[in-house]
Structure formats: structure tokens, C-alpha cells
Amino acid sequence: DQQVKQNSPSLSVQEGRISILNCDYTNSMFDYFLWYKKYPAEGPTFLISISSIKDKNEDGRFTVFLNKSAKHLSLHIVPSQPGDSAVYFCAASADGGTSYGKLTFGQGTILTVHP
Amino acid sequence: GAVVSQHPSWVICKSGTSVKIECRSLDFQATTMFWYRQFPKQSLMLMATSNEGSKATYEQGVEKDKFLINHASLTLSTLTVTSAHPEDSSFYICSARDVGSGSHRNEQFFGPGTRLTVL
Numbered sequence: 001d002q003q004v005k006q007n008s009p010s011l012s013v014q015e016g017r018i019s020i021l022n023c024d025y026t027n028s029m030f031d032y033f034l035w036y037k038k039y040p041a042e043g044p045t046f047l048i049s050i051s052s053i054k055d056k057n058e059d060g061r062f063t064v065f066l067n068k069s070a071k072h073l074s075l076h077i078v079p080s081q082p083g084d085s086a087v088y089f090c091a092a093s094a095d096g097g098t099s100y101g102k103l104t105f106g107q108g109t110i111l112t113v114h115p
Numbered sequence: 116g117a118v119v120s121q122h123p124s125w126v127i128c129k130s131g132t133s134v135k136i137e138c139r140s141l142d143f144q145a146t147t148m149f150w151y152r153q154f155p156k157q158s159l160m161l162m163a164t165s166n167e168g169s170k171a172t173y174e175q176g177v178e179k180d181k182f183l184i185n186h187a188s189l190t191l192s193t194l195t196v197t198s199a200h201p202e203d204s205s206f207y208i209c210s211a212r213d214v215g216s217g218s219h220r221n222e223q224f225f226g227p228g229t230r231l232t233v234l
Contacts (some may be wrong), residue, residue, distance in 0.1 A: 031125070043208050043225030084120070089159065101147055101212055103223060105158045
């Protein structure tokens, strides 16, 4: 049962334009969401996160939007740069109990930014 | 920023042997570390949660006797793949939570991963 889904396996964007990566989740207990960037043969690098009490969080070129009613979040990268080309993972966690701190990852989206 | 290292970065072993992978938090203390594995073109799957000074918590379907986890100090966790078989070949990644930084409890910092190939 895939509780976090990234339905677009890949995305191609022109340099300078906006990249929008989407993520859907099914578990209503998730209360914290994170985006990670990953290069081949390397571990994921934390990008940005958002708590379920917010609907937007911004950090430089990266903005994450959360729509709780739709169980949907998105990562916006503006402007996109060739160095942003990587695999982007959406992750979610639930509060308390045995799931404390445990992350559930989506399948990842390969972002390619063309010069 | 918080740095997590893994050693070795890659290892090739014969079927039936055991392999130990180390995960270290270099500039912070980590009471909790996590071990993931990733198959090609698939997501990271959590294998177990490693708590310093106590037994690891394994996810459903992960054999605790095959994947031995030891978290003996606040900066080191080890994963030992015992009696490795070709199907254990995968990319193993650890992560650690920096509980002292004031960052959200769920922010995890990942190691660079270890590529295990079992012949």
C-alpha cells in the first residue's frame, strides 16, 4: 500500500522556468512533510519541509504548498537551474507512537532542467 | 549543516558471508538512526529504526536476525547483513535525526549510502 505517491516519474523543464513537483498521500495521520533531493549513488539531501498546520513554506527558490483537504502537496522551484536536475522525493511522517520520526517516501520524480 | 557518513561506500562479497555497514553522525549526536534500502528506480524503504542503547525496531517483513543493527553510541550505528545472498544486493542508506539543533524532530540527515553487491 503506497501511502505517499508521486505520480509523475519524470519532469523536464527549461532553465529559468518554474518546476512543479507533485505528491499525494492517503494517510490522514501524516502531520509533517518533507522534500528531499537525491543524486545517483548518494543519500538524499533535505530541501524543505512543512507542518500540517501550515499551507505554505518558502525557502529561497523553493516553496512547498500543502492542501490538507486534498491530501496533496507540491514543491515549486523558481527559477529552475540545471543544477536542480536530480531525483526529488516527497516524504511524510505521523506524530507519536511507534511511527515517531519514521518517514514514508514517495517513489520519486526525476527532474531534468535544460539549459 | 549536519553530516552523516557511511562506510564503506561500496562492497562486493560472496554469497554466505556477512557484511557490516557503519553509519556515523559527524558533528551532532543522534539518539535515533534509521536504515533504508533502495532498489533501482524505486523508493527508499525503511528497514528499521535504531535507538541508542536499546534494541532496534524493525519494519514488517524485515528479518531482524538477518539484518543486525547495533547503536552503541550517540554517533554510530551499524548494520550487519548476515549470510548475504544475491537478493540482498541493494543500496543501503542510513539517516540520523539531530535532536539538539532545534530543527523539527522529523528532519533526518542522510548518509551517502552503501552499494552492496552479493555474488
